[in-house]
Amino acid sequence: MHERISWIEDLTPDSLSICVDTALYSREALFRVCYSFTDKCYLYLQTAAPASVIRVRFSKKTSQADLALTAGEFCNELINQKVRMDVAAETHAIRELIVAQAFAESSLLDTSLSEADYLADPKGIAQ
Numbered sequence: 204m205h206e207r208i209s210w211i212e213d214l215t216p217d218s219l220s221i222c223v224d225t226a227l228y229s230r231e232a233l234f235r236v237c238y239s240f241t242d243k244c245y246l247y248l249q250t251a252a253p254a255s256v257i258r259v260r261f262s263k264k265t266s267q268a269d270l271a272l273t274a275g276e277f278c279n280e281l282i283n284q285k286v287r288m289d290v291a292a293e294t295h296a297i298r299e300l301i302v303a304q305a306f307a308e309s310s311l312l313d314t315s316l317s318e319a320d321y322l323a324d325p326k327g328i329a330q
Contacts, residue, residue, distance in 0.1 A: 211274060218262040219270045223281065226255045232284040233257060236277060243273050 213220040223233055237246050237259070245262040259277070261270050324330075 210278075211271060212258075213260070217270075218260055219274060220258050220260045221274050221278070222251055222256050222258050224256050228281050228285050229288065230257075232281060232288055233259075235284050236280045239280065240273070240277055244268060244270065 210221055211219050212222065225233065233248075237248065240246060244264050247260040247262070249258050249260075250256070251258040261274055261277070263270060
């Protein structure tokens with residue numbers, strides 16, 4: 204364990220690990236965050252005990268990388284993604300209603316143009 208940051212495990216000069224509980228953060232949120240950090244470091248995920256825990260290993264891409272800082276940012280982004288997904292789930296029904304209402308008020312197919320000749324320009328678009 205890191206002396207100052209207790210949630211960091213397996214600290215070496217070039218890598219460290221943290222454990223993420225998928226009972227708290229969904230796998231979808233975890234993978235979204237992992238994907239967003241692939242530009243900063245190399246990531247390797249593996250299951251750990253108990254089964255709901257995933258160990259995330261961070262490895263340096265560059266010698267100047269501060270993995271403890273990166274791991275902290277990673278954990279904050281996990282919270283961010285969790286909240287985003289919670290809000291999306293809470294507002295899913297209203298978003299569907301808004302989209303349905305928007306399409307209900309406009310005609311997706313203009314039936315008046317179904318027999319129109321494109322050269323006639325019935326809507327006066329060319330002017």
